[in-house]
Amino acid sequence: RAQAQASRAIAQRVAKSAPDLVWERYSLFSTALASLAKGSGVRGILEVNAPLIEEQRRHRRLDDEAGARSALVEQSGAARAIICVSDPVRAWVEEMTGTERAHTVPNGVDTNRITPVTEEAGRVVVTFVGTLKPWHGVEHLIGARALASSPWDLRIIGDGPQREALEEAARAAGVDVDFRGAVAPHEVPSHLEGSAIAVAPYPAPADEADHYFSPLKVYEYMAAGLPVVASALGQIPVALLGCGVLVPPSDTAVLARAIDALAQDPERRTELGAQARLAAEERHSWEGVVGRVLELVEA
Template sequence: MSASLGKALILVENLSVPFDRRVWQEARSLTAAGYGVTVICPQGRGRDTEAHVVLDEIDVHRYPLHGADGGALSYAREYATALSRTASLIYRLGRSTAFDVVHACNPPDALILTALPLRRRGAAVVFDHHDLVPELYVSRFERRGPLHRATLIAERLAFLLADVVVSTNESYRRVAIERGRKSPEDVFVVRSAPDPERFRPIPADDSLRRGQRYLIAYLGVMGPQDGVDHALRALAILRRTRSDWHAIFVGEGDVFDQMKALAVQLGLGGSVEFTGRVPDEEVIRIMSTAEVCLAPDPKNPLNDVSTMNKIVEYMALGRPIVSYDLTEARVSAGSAALYATPNDVEDFARCIGDLLDSPTRREELGRGGRRRFEDEISWRRSEEQLLAAYGRALELARRRR
């Protein structure tokens, strides 16, 4: 393992690696730059199951973890187990390796606490701010109280302990500066984006349309806050006036089974297909065939300021998008999307229909999205910021010693 710039330990809890594309890209970029990289993460279900593996010179250690069932207390149990097993692996690895940087990815924010022993030994700490956990809690459980206050405390501790913060967009950067009280020079925007060489459109596969004229597609997580129900209700409205389309929903999540049931309840059983998680090659095949791609995330305090990976991936594949009119959706997609009135499924359905009826508009949006992706938000630009964040973190850690 090359480590001319130092040794980095990346901690992630909510996905296995390399399935977590953002974390894997970061690990590969750091390795290519000259860091020796170790990752601690949970084992996946049906993938990434080995307890220890070396991939592309990256040392990956995984622990078994039973995921939450959707309830607040089940998340608390999951996180407690993850923190305990992460801390145990850090202790074991730290006995033989002197890590220069610890890179903790939320959620949960409390994961950064496991980095404390290495921080005391002089390691730099990077907080990779994937989600606004307090807002995520409210969006899922629609209530405040002791657990919500606990998420605010954990977030504050994460900002306090971090030498630098890596934010996924400018809105999150603003949270780190204003709510987290970080100095602007210590907060770096590293946008999530696929590899532009791997995520390229390919010729359409007409068989995916299942005999229909058009294919509509969704790619992403299926959690309570992700708006898959909005997309299905919009398709049910669209179905009242036309049946010349087939829809494929790619991804999994806490409400996957409920969404499959909802599709049947709405009379969409024969028109909507759920694939679950599929390899990138299959994602590219489906999305390259789709005439319209959906970003139905409803407007709420979390979604309005979050960058949706699906939007960037649609753009990488040159697909026209229908999205609710959210702050960060516009920042990411710009003119590559048609925007519906927030949380208005009737308007969302209208936008889908308008794009199906306008091949010229679809071509314009898709071509503009791919161009914007290549010029402004591809991973190459994010990589520069990631390496700058590491340089700053190491500088601040040296001052602490």
């Protein structure tokens, strides 16, 4: 009820500015976009980043699932285009609403804020950026370092509830890890500096459909001109086409071998890093993302 009231209030306030276009990020029970479209005929974009109804039901509590679904159907019906960050999210929206206006447009990256880094001389630094939570699989990265046959160094940028356990795991394995802790978004580029390889070691989900993310970290790695080693899940294989190395999720031994191979091959790192930066500029810049969305609205 509170969400519905907030949606109406937002719609009324936005309508006063007479916008040409409204872009709303999907939230449970919101019908703000639909209200605006009915009241003023303004064109609207609905951005869907996750199957929120499923998330709420599985991980929290959802007392009015029918109401949540009705709101999504109403919003989808009012939107000129529905933008989904991954194919699994698009499939979920289509299943829930029956719409034919859903499109996959993955997340992007600011290629002016994040620019190519320079490897530190004499070292191969392997870097992870993200919150230290179970679904990021950082324990597999620490395990890979313990199994490594090449002398690469591990840097972990970020903090979270798993940090203490990960630090203990590193100590138990005899692995020296540079834990940088939490950093502000604008500081990420400087912490990437000196890196040679970047990693997104997502673990295997119970159901692959659960990996519906469009990981910002992967696009940031690419913008930094880094070769990326990542789990072959969700939208990642599409993003890394021709510019990264894919590994099976939760396979620590294969992850170690993939990183070792790149650590021993500077020419391959340079080649993949250059392709990653080019892909970030040509396919994943925020300017390009917005351009594709506007084309869909005008279609």
